[in-house]
Amino acid sequence: MGDHHHGPATGIGRWLFTTNHKDIGTMYLWFSFAMFILGGTFAMIIRAELFQPGMQLVEPGFFNQMTTLHGLVMVFGAIMPSFVGLANWLIPMMIGAPDMALPRMNNWSFWILPPGFLMLASTLFMEGGAPAFGWTFYAPLSTTYAAPSVTFFIFAIHILGVSSIMGSINIIATVMNMRAPGMTYMKMPLFVWTWLITAFLLVAVMPVLAGAVTMMLMDIHFGTSFFSAAGGGDPVLFQHIFWFFGHPEVYIIILPAFGVVSQIIPAFSRKPLFGYASMVYATASIAFLSFIVWAHHMYTVGMPVAGELFFMYATMLIAVPTGVKVFNWITTMWRGALSFETPMLFCIGFLILFTIGGFTGLMLSIAPADFQYHDTYFVVAHFHYVMVAGAVFSMTAAVYYWLPKWSGRMYNETMGKVHFWISFVGFNITFFPQHFVGLAGMPRRIPDYALQFADFNMMSSIGAFIYGASQILFLYNVLATIIAGEKVTDEKVWDGAEGLEWTIPTPAPYHTFEVPPKLDAAHA
Amino acid sequence: MATTEQAPAGFEKYYVPESSSLAVRATIGLLATVFGAGLLLNDMTFGEPGAASMSKWVLIAGLVFFIFTLASWFRTAIRENLQGMNSAQLGHSYVLGMFWFIFSEVMFFAAFFGALFYVRQLAGPWLAGEGEAGRMNDLLWPGFDFTWPPMITPQEAVGGVDSQPIANNGAFLTQDRSMAFADAHHWYQWLPMWNTIILLSSSFTVHVAHTALLKDQRSKFNLWLGITVALGIIFLGLQAAEYYEAYALFGLTLNSGIYGSTFFMLTGFHGFHVAMGMTMLLIQLIRSMKNHHFTATDHFGFEASTWYWHFVDVVWVFLFLFVYIL
Amino acid sequence: MVGGNVMRSALMALMALPAAAFGDNQVNMSPGVTTIGAEIYDLHMLIMIICVVIGIGVFGVMFYSIIYHRKSRGVVPSQFHESTKVEVAWTVVPFLILIGMAVPATSTLLEVYDNDDAELDILITGHQWKWKYEYLDESGENVSFFSNLATPQEAIYNTDQKGEHYLLEVDEPLVLPVDTKVRFLITANDVIHSWWVPEIAVKRDAIPGFINETWTKITEEGIYRGQCTELCGAYHGFMPVVVHAVSREEFNAWMGAKRADEAAQVAAAAMDLSLDELMSKGEAVYNAQCLACHGAQGEGGVGNAIAGSAIALGDIGTHLDVGIKGVAGTAMQAFGRQLNDVDMAAVITYQRNAFGNNTGDVIQPSDVASHKQG
């Protein structure tokens, strides 16, 4: 069986050539944090310009580049890779596998990301500037009317797509093929389940996005007419294809977050997750529904009324399985023995704020009402509630929760709690007023606004700076923990934690489960 | 929960390569390729337009490097298998990997088929002023009637770019982009039919090869695999002839409006996939002939290629149906 | 419809609470001045209230747990983890609630889509970055004009005071008669725009090459302001919509004057103007039409610099060509379709003589007309 306890290689080669799921997970996590800072910096520029009415800091064209890159970098650079990193670290440990199913490809999925984003960021310095057509890049603004850098944007999207597809295939293969004997599907931790379904969504929709950008490329450089009415195409066709990808994409972002929350809440409630089976079915239903609701982003494009009604009903339905999840989490807490360490705080923050974001989502799904909400800051508020308070909060919870297992050191609890409270308050100051300005009539993606929106925008900007600054605390806390945190050696860092990853030594050794563990028959 | 560290009987260790430079090399190749392609398409070197730009060479160098890396990647995987490092479980990972890869390809084609259905069923009629969503479009494109294949673009129907009062988005600046031609229904009828027959029979021949392999009949295997590859090449040849005819004789090009767009993108990507599948099969043939790879029980490289080949075949059936027949 | 007036006023009272807390800031959707707007507002409030109630329930249970089921109180966690009964209940009940929302939503939607029997048709075309309004007339004598942002650059760049309607003011508003069903035919010239006026609850995308239909029937006279709501390029934020809703009599008078004005323009095109006249008219046209891209001092921006431009200093024919036909594939549009010959002559003259381009050339409306002829 060869050499057994070999540690990592040394030097840069360790990271470049690694096939170890933990190394790759670590790289994903750091990369995504770097992208979070980059995307956050763009957001800070947006908020600074919007601090007051009038143009102060940047030109309108540049503002659009900031909005576009902020959306793209956050979605594709920060959130998605962060959860892939988490999957890499945790899935093999949770299902008792020695590594990911296809380790070399795993390394490749990661390594094409940084240069891909470098290419995307380099568009900022090209003639005509970076993409300025929003992260949804509607044609023909993104084709006939785009700066030449759009070509590089398209190729960057291709590369991110390839990375996501390979990463997802790896996850699917790992989950389907590498489970320890006795780990049946219905015994898998919920995080593994949500990722399995997420990976399926990714494999299904990333190619569609690739198709969409390929059509753009052809329209721009080879004179095809997919998105041009003059040649018999239709700009709205782009939107259909984009949102066929784009809506499942938002669940790609949130499902792993659901998984994280489903691991952490039971741990700090000291009580098993309520309704495990219905959680799995709910996740699957959300994934299924996500394929048939895309046009709720397009209520105002002038679809025939039958289409409008179909997409409205289908979208509203998503509230049912999502509600099941929310109720399950709450019931898990019910009559537990709760304690409120930082991961739990972030999960409770998630629970409250995600639900609010879900409610506004439901409001948006009502087609006639969406005529008034669409493309206003009400939508911006909605999706930051689900994405920042949903995905980012749960990701933060995950880092606090598993960091001791990863590094063998405990973070500073007080600092963690302070981070939570500043984040929570800052987040709400930033994004709650956006509901108001949106309802009052402020469109999104504008660099300057009418005077009646001034007060709330200033509030929002101040909140954004507070929330942004609190991330410095997070970064510091993580670094301080890794470098000099208090050592922990208990296998179970948290007394309520359940799952295979808590049966291995702390810090997690470089190689785990080279021989599959044998599951306790009692384990549910 | 308790776990024990004992290997169950008959346990094979899952092979996890210790470290590998393949991924980084492949990354360099891929990045150089797309960067070169981007520069080439924009015809600029970091913002400077220039005919003497290096972009072509960046692209070619990247591509060559990428292909060589992929080749050595596959060679490594094959060597590992031959050295007996792969467990049955690892084999199953490969199976899953290939299956989901093909699924992702299906979804890629789905985007283009979706576009075809959308323009044929919805956007086209709307442009011609039909249907609830299009009833006022006559204001923009008076005189445009929608048929499939469309004989004329909306832009041409109204007399070119100069007579269009609104909604010219700059794609049709000249009038000389012919959309289709009167005989569009007929010209291609024989050719795609032959191509269908060829591709379907190649799926059959590759299956014969597979059964031969399962019975360890090496020369029969080689023969039928060779026939399959040959059929693939003939298919591509006919496809090329069809393109030549379309471009040179009928003026149907990528620029011919939505018909040219969907026709060439669908058949073009399909043709590209045929070329890929053909190459994959060819490599399996060479492996079998030169190195006597594959046994009745161990031939995943071949099997994966046949799956891909069948997938390409199925896509063609849909293409034949929706692009040519209907 | 939902609740009607009683409910509405109850809701208004509810909304008054935060409104009071936030002073002058508007915090909620406006019911507007159309029946559709009021229905949408009711829908919005209905669903919001339902969500708030559900939220209070859900969070109430959660906070109860947080307070009473905490470890520090020494509670022993119970270990139950499923109950088919409650799980079915909380699947079915939300479903029923959703049906309750879907019913009024459907009826409102169907009303919005009822585009028939309009008394007036208006073709709205989005351009980068202005709206064109065309009153369609059966006789074919359409009245049309562009509506540009009227806020001066100085206000935007903070060198001058911002007026009350900062960014929401235009040089020429859309004038609509009240109590009349007006149908909007919405399309775009270049990229996708979206025409939105919150108070009349109309938002519809303007898609190049396709015409979308929607309608309104305004019940109260007044001035209603909105904006373009689809990202359409650099100046997307500077593309307001202003609607003047007036009585039918006023509308007819306005229409008469508008037609007379257009006739006068045609007459003017036949006359020659002095350099001064052309320059002052040209400056106005330039500031309204060209400044956004070419800059207040002709220094350029989205478009090339006009000051010292080879085209503005060179051959008049080429200059006219660029102005009339635009530059294909760029943001420089074919202004020949947007400006009449007088304005075109004036703005070209202006460009050739302003910003230090002292060519002294004078271009007359008749020159423009003959240039157009070929």
Ligand code: HEA
């Ligand atoms: C993590 C990402 C995420 C998630 C999870 C969601 C979740 C939902 N979203 Fe959101 N959405 C986005 C990200 C996300 N969205 C983004 C990024 C955009 C903008 C894109 C762009 O244009 O740039 C957007 C835009 C968007 C729109 C288009 C708005 C517009 O542009 O006009 C709509 C319209 O229907 C919508 C609806 C919904 C709905 C119904 C849900 C549902 O899944 C929510 C379900 C949850 C609940 C309802 C709460 C919990 C349920 C209960 C407690 C049960 C009981 C409740 C009831 C019966 C009421 N979203």
Ligand code: HEA
């Ligand atoms: C998951 C994705 C995600 C995340 C995490 C965020 C995070 C944030 N977003 Fe988001 N946003 C989007 C996805 C996301 N956004 C999308 C998809 C759009 C639509 C784009 C489009 O219209 O095309 C959008 C659009 C958008 C807008 C509307 C822009 C417009 O319409 O013009 C605004 C405006 O306020 C905004 C603000 C913010 C802020 C303040 C944060 C904050 O949470 C960010 C906080 C993070 C940091 C600040 C970085 C870390 C901290 C430091 C580096 C320390 C230094 C800090 C300081 C200097 C204070 N975003």
Ligand code: CUA
């Ligand atoms: Cu026009 Cu935005």
Ligand SMILES: [Cu+2]
């Ligand atoms: Cu959606």
